[in-house]
Amino acid sequence: MRKKIVAGNWKMHKTLPEAIELVSELKNKLQNFQPACDVIIFPPFVNLESVSELLKDSPIHLGAQNMHFEESGAFTGEISADMLKSVGAEFVIIGHSERRHIFNEPDEWINEKVKRALKKGLKPILCIGEKLEEREEGLTEKVLRRQVIEGLKGISSEAIKNIVIAYEPVWAIGTGKTAAPQEADSAHAFVRAIITELYDSDVAQSLTIQYGGSVKPNNAKDLLSQPNIDGALVGGACLKADSFIEIIKSA
Numbered sequence: 001m002r003k004k005i006v007a008g009n010w011k012m013h014k015t016l017p018e019a020i021e022l023v024s025e026l027k028n029k030l031q032n033f034q035p036a037c038d039v040i041i042f043p044p045f046v047n048l049e050s051v052s053e054l055l056k057d058s059p060i061h062l063g064a065q066n067m068h069f070e071e072s073g074a075f076t077g078e079i080s081a082d083m084l085k086s087v088g089a090e091f092v093i094i095g096h097s098e099r100r101h102i103f104n105e106p107d108e109w110i111n112e113k114v115k116r117a118l119k120k121g122l123k124p125i126l127c128i129g130e131k132l133e134e135r136e137e138g139l140t141e142k143v144l145r146r147q148v149i150e151g152l153k154g155i156s157s158e159a160i161k162n163i164v165i166a167y168e169p170v171w172a173i174g175t176g177k178t179a180a181p182q183e184a185d186s187a188h189a190f191v192r193a194i195i196t197e198l199y200d201s202d203v204a205q206s207l208t209i210q211y212g213g214s215v216k217p218n219n220a221k222d223l224l225s226q227p228n229i230d231g232a233l234v235g236g237a238c239l240k241a242d243s244f245i246e247i248i249k250s251a
């Protein structure tokens with residue numbers, strides 16, 4: 001049985017006071033409710049330390065939205081895995097489509113980041129997903145296959161136990177267009193089949209594969225009840241405590 005993970009990617013939202021307000025509200029509202037899923041939030045870097053303090057007596061886990069693949073060095077503006085660990089992050093999002101397509105991160109960097117995160121004891125959420133034009137040209141499976149194979153290069157079947165994959169079709173992110181539940185489920189099943197090829201079926205069956213892309217309180221239940229969808233990576237709807245909690249309850 002795979003435990004579902006509902007994660008909130010705050011992206012470039014929330015100043016420190018706003019972050020404190022949202023986390024306090026989340027904690028309060030979740031106080032009398034024991035989520036059946038794991039919950040992770042991904043605030044911006046500058047809020048991690050304060051949010052980590054607030055989460056000390058809470059079941060909510062903490063992650064960062066990105067990191068650099070080198071251990072340290074002259075990389076102005078970048079953040080290392082050790083820095084993230086030192087402020088309490090357990091997870092890190094790697095290869096988000098906004099990193100791939102706005103900041104032109106290639107598969108090689110993403111793979112280096114996954115390896116560095118694992119080496120440092122951070123759990124990567126590796127994001128994959130096709131763009132609209134790729135889907136329209138019938139290239140979805142080809143793109144997913146490449147992103148999975150390249151992203152996981154050199155990762156052992158032992159290490160992959162600490163990785164989560166998030167399938168986020170780029171055309172569904174921030175657009176209000178969600179993949180139909182069965183459509184998303186078949187993409188997840190395809191990813192699981194690639195993992196079986198690369199590793200074995202035990203590894204594939206125990207891998208958590210989240211769906212992301214316009215997950216909202218009104219569609220979460222349908223998506224999360226699909227057999228291959230093991231959770232949600234939520235953008236817009238995680239910025240308000242009530243809508244994020246609704247999604248957590250759906251899981």
Ligand code: 13P
Pocket residue numbers: 009096168172173174175176212213214215233234235236237
């Ligand atoms: P939205 O839920 O706003 O579509 O964002 C999804 C996402 O990119 C999460 O990482």
